[in-house]
Amino acid sequence: MGGKPRVGARTDQKRFWLMKSEPDVFGIDDLQRVGQEPWDGVRNYQARNFMRDKMQIGDRVLFYHSNAKPPGIAGIAEVATESYPDPTQFDPNNKYYDPKSSEEAPRWMLVDVRFVKKFKSLLPLQEVRDNPALATMALVQKGSRLSIQPVTESEWSTLMDILD
DNA sequence: GCCAACGTTGGC
DNA sequence: GCCAACGTTGGC
Numbered sequence: 001m002g003g004k005p006r007v008g009a010r011t012d013q014k015r016f017w018l019m020k021s022e023p024d025v026f027g028i029d030d031l032q033r034v035g036q037e038p039w040d041g042v043r044n045y046q047a048r049n050f051m052r053d054k055m056q057i058g059d060r061v062l063f064y065h066s067n068a069k070p071p072g073i074a075g076i077a078e079v080a081t082e083s084y085p086d087p088t089q090f091d092p093n094n095k096y097y098d099p100k101s102s103e104e105a106p107r108w109m110l111v112d113v114r115f116v117k118k119f120k121s122l123l124p125l126q127e128v129r130d131n132p133a134l135a136t137m138a139l140v141q142k143g144s145r146l147s148i149q150p151v152t153e154s155e156w157s158t159l160m161d162i163l164d
Numbered sequence: 165g166c167c168a169a170c171g172t173t174g175g176c
Numbered sequence: 177g178c179c180a181a182c183g184t185t186g187g188c
Contacts (some may be wrong), residue, residue: 044171067186125187143169145185
């Protein structure tokens with residue numbers, strides 16, 4: 001009964017994430033319009049590692065608007081692909097070009113994200129700060145700037161109760 | 165536009 | 177391996 005414990009298996013564990021984007025550059029409306037988009041331009045190792053090592057197709061993503069008025073959580077996306085090399089790192093004309101990377105040994109990996117929904121109203125950062133059940137979120141930790149963050153299941157369900 | 169907090173780079 | 181200088185993030 002039960003079989004072997006699936007040590008290291010990550011097949012059926014739900015995972016949740018938060019990904020930041022500036023709506024002036026690429027917001028939830030843009031994602032809705034295009035449907036699916038490569039999450040390119042990430043040049044932070046911790047954020048890259050989440051995409052490369054931890055994300056699975058179907059993981060749910062909070063789409064966060066940074067540098068916005070107000071900043072906040074705007075909608076939901078999902079991980080749409082396995083990770084693969086970010087093509088912008090190879091293009092000398094691209095602002096995300098990385099001369100230290102190569103096609104043989106790519107440094108930066110990304111996933112595509114797919115639109116799921118846009119909330120009827122954005123949940124402002126201030127309301128996340130004000131909610132004790134969300135105090136654990138990386139988003140509201142002092143000094144936290146990571147553009148891709150894991151979200152716990154309890155944080156996720158708290159948010160889903162608030163958001164529509 | 166300001167600037168605190170971080171991450172990265174590169175000289176030593 | 178240290179750490180100062182520099183660049184970036186992102187709220188305000």
